Every structure is written in C-alpha cells, then in structure tokens.
Amino acid sequence: xxxxxxxxxxxxxxxxxxxxxxxxxxxxxxxxxxxxxxxxxxxxxxxxxxxxxxxxxxxxxxxxxxxxxxxxxxxxxxxxxxxxxxxxxxxxxxxxxxxxxxxxxxxxxxxxxxxxxxxxxxxxxxx
Amino acid sequence: xxxxxxxxxxxxxxxxxxxxxxxxxxxxxxxxxxxxxxxxxxxxxxxxxxxxxxxxxxxxxxxxxxxxxxxxxxxxxxxxxxxxxxxxxxxxxxxxxxxxxxxxxxxxxxxxxxxxxxxxxxxxxxxxxxxxxxxxxxxxxxxxxxxxxxxxxxxxxxxxxxxxxxxxxxxxxxxxxxxxxxxxxxxxxxxxxxxxxxxxxxxxxxxxxxxxxxxxxxxxxxxxxxxxxxxxxx
Numbered sequence: 030x031x032x033x034x035x036x037x038x039x040x041x042x043x044x045x046x047x048x049x050x051x052x053x054x055x056x057x058x059x060x061x062x063x064x065x066x067x068x069x070x071x072x073x074x075x076x077x078x079x080x081x082x083x084x085x086x087x088x089x090x091x092x093x094x095x096x097x098x099x100x101x102x103x104x105x106x107x108x109x110x111x112x113x114x115x116x117x118x119x120x121x122x123x124x125x126x127x128x129x130x131x132x133x134x135x136x137x138x139x140x141x142x143x144x145x146x147x148x149x150x151x152x153x154x155x156x
Numbered sequence: 157x158x159x160x161x162x163x164x165x166x167x168x169x170x171x172x173x174x175x176x177x178x179x180x181x182x183x184x185x186x187x188x189x190x191x192x193x194x195x196x197x198x199x200x201x202x203x204x205x206x207x208x209x210x211x212x213x214x215x216x217x218x219x220x221x222x223x224x225x226x227x228x229x230x231x232x233x234x235x236x237x238x239x240x241x242x243x244x245x246x247x248x249x250x251x252x253x254x255x256x257x258x259x260x261x262x263x264x265x266x267x268x269x270x271x272x273x274x275x276x277x278x279x280x281x282x283x284x285x286x287x288x289x290x291x292x293x294x295x296x297x298x299x300x301x302x303x304x305x306x307x308x309x310x311x312x313x314x315x316x317x318x319x320x321x322x323x324x325x326x327x328x329x330x331x332x333x334x335x336x337x338x339x340x341x342x343x344x345x346x347x348x349x350x351x352x353x354x355x356x357x358x359x360x361x362x363x364x365x366x367x368x369x370x371x372x373x374x375x376x377x378x379x380x381x382x383x384x385x386x387x388x389x390x
Contacts, residue, residue, distance in 0.1 A: 033168045037169065041178070042175040057184050061181060064177050088167075089170065
C-alpha cells in the first residue's frame with residue numbers, strides 16, 4: 030500500500046516524458062513556483078498524516094489551489110513589477126523546512142516506540 | 157475506505173500530478189537552456205546570459221588572434237613563394253600595397269598621434285564641446301587627404317569602408333563603441349601629416365575653436381596599427 034504514491038510519482042514522471050507538452054517560455058517561472066507550492070503541499074500532507082489530522086479533501090483541494098494561487102501570485106507580481114514570487118518562495122520554503130523537521134521528529138518517535146515495544150516483547154519472552 | 161487508504165489514495169493522486177509537473181518543468185528548463193532562452197528576470201537567466209556573453213567574447217578574442225596569425229602566415233608563404241620573374245614580384249608588391257589599404261595586415265611605421273577629448277563644461281551648450289562623430293570623421297579624412305597610409309582610432313583600424321557613426325553618447329567605429337578621449341594615430345610622413353593638421357585655421361584650430369581639447373600632433377617613430385578585424389563585406 031505504501032508504495033502506491035511512489036508508483037504514482039513514477040507514473041507522473043513517465044506521463045511528462047511521454048506527452049511532450051511544451052509550456053510557453055514566459056510561463057516557465059510560474060511553473061517553477063507552482064512546483065514549489067505542490068512540494069510544500071505534499072510534505073504538509075505527510076506531516077498531517079503523521080499528526081493524525083489528515084483530511085483528504087483539504088489535502089487535495091490545497092494541492093491544486095496552492096499550485097494555482099502561487100502561479101497566479103507570481104504572474105500578478107510580474108505584471109505589477111513587484112517580485113511577488115519571492116513571497117511564495119519564502120512562504121513555501123519556510124513551511125517546507127518546518128514540515129520536514131516535524132516529519133523527522135515523528136519518524137524518530139516512531140522508531141523509538143518500535144524499539145521499546147521490541148524490548149518489551151523480548152523481556153516478556155525471556156521471562 | 158479507511159483513513160489510511162484515503163491518505164494513500166490522495167497522496168497517489170497528488171504524486172502523479174507532482175511528477176508530471178516536475179518532468180514538464182525539467183524538460184522545459186533543459187530545452188530553454190539549450191536554446192539560451194529562459195523567462196527573463198530571474199537571476200539564473202541573467203547569470204546564464206552573462207556566461208554566454210563571456211564565452212562569446214572569449215571565442216571572439218581567440219578568433220581574432222587566429223585571424224592575425226593566419227594573415228601573418230599567408231604573408232610568410234607569399235614571401236617564400238616570391239617569384240623569380242619580375243612581373244610576379246611586381247604583382248606581389250602591388251598586392252602588399254593593396255593589403256595595407258584594405259587593412260588586412262597590421263602595419264607599423266613613423267607617423268603622428270593626436271588625442272581628442274571633450275571640452276570642459278562652462279559654455280552654454282554642452283553639445284558644442286563634445287567630440288562628435290563628424291569631428292573624428294573630418295580628422296580622419298584630413299589625415300587620409302594628407303597622405304596617411306593607415307589610420308586607427310583607439311586601436312581600431314579605419315579604412316575606406318569603415319563607418320564612424322554617432323551612437324548616442326558614444327561614437328561607433330567599425331561597430332565598436334568608443335568614448336572620449338579618442339587617440340587617433342596615422343602612419344605616413346610625420347612632417348606632412350602634422351603640418352596638414354596644424355596649419356593655421358586648419359582642422360585642429362577649428363576644433364579648438366569649438367572648445368574641444370586637442371593635443372598637438374606628436375611625431376612618433378614607430379606606430380603599430382592593428383589589422384582591420386571586422387568582416388570586409390559591407
């Protein structure tokens with residue numbers, strides 16, 4: 030079951046390689062911002078699932094709206110002559126790091142719990 | 157569907173989209189980098205453009221050096237193959253003369269050097285005291301009229317086909333943008349050239365009248381003038 034997202038990633042990469050979609054050069058930077066937003070949402074989703082606060086509706090809508098809003102923000106910034114994409118980069122970048130830190134902590138806790146459980150089991154066997 | 161299943165299902169959906177976006181963006185950036193066009197404005201693009209400019213400049217320099225060495229080689233071969241018959245020798249001599257006029261070979265010899273600079277501000281009209289393209293053009297024409305064999309402005313060879321044009325705040329010589337001060341060197345009979353320029357009421361007097369800073373023509377025994385490096389067509 031856990032390998033399904035990885036498989037999905039591979040399928041997505043394959044789709045991208047096969048379909049040969051070309052985005053107008055002017056929109057390349059928006060795509061980069063959108064990818065950053067998407068990455069942030071994915072990491073946020075993983076964190077939420079570890080926190081047991083995961084909501085698939087929030088996650089899915091967040092993924093697509095965040096992506097679009099980030100690209101839109103960058104576009105508006107370009108039109109206004111303000112580097113608004115920096116706001117997206119900073120916001121998503123900071124959150125990305127925070128979420129990764131939280132995930133790391135969760136993983137450590139999980140590993141420790143498992144170790145404790147194993148020790149408990151072994152002492153039970155020994156006794 | 158249980159909670160775990162939901163997490164995995166939505167993560168999978170999102171992973172497909174993310175993978176797709178990543179690939180498209182990656183391909184896009186790759187293709188754009190290959191073409192040398194990226195959305196302008198990002199620092200990566202600017203860096204890339206600066207790198208390309210540097211590369212071009214370097215290859216340009218290399219090509220110019222190569223050109224110079226090749227011309228020299230050609231000249232050597234011609235000397236080696238200098239014919240025994242008088243007619244061939246005469247032809248070759250004539251060709252050497254034409255080469256100097258066409259600017260294909262670097263030349264050196266006695267000549268004069270004049271430096272032109274913008275005048276100091278103080279008058280009413282700044283336009284008046286700037287060294288303009290026509291100032292340089294008049295000077296070069298005067299030098300050629302006086303019998304100069306080769307003329308260069310700031311080390312750029314000036315030929316019959318050269319252009320000396322106004323380009324806003326700078327003067328373009330053969331397409332190279334130059335700013336004041338302009339050092340004009342000419343190879344020829346130094347006495348004739350300097351007296352042609354310094355004649356009473358002559359061209360240098362007229363320039364000084366306008367307010368330009370013009371040095372007196374300095375006679376030099378051995379002036380080196382590089383070959384013309386632009387393409388000869390046009």
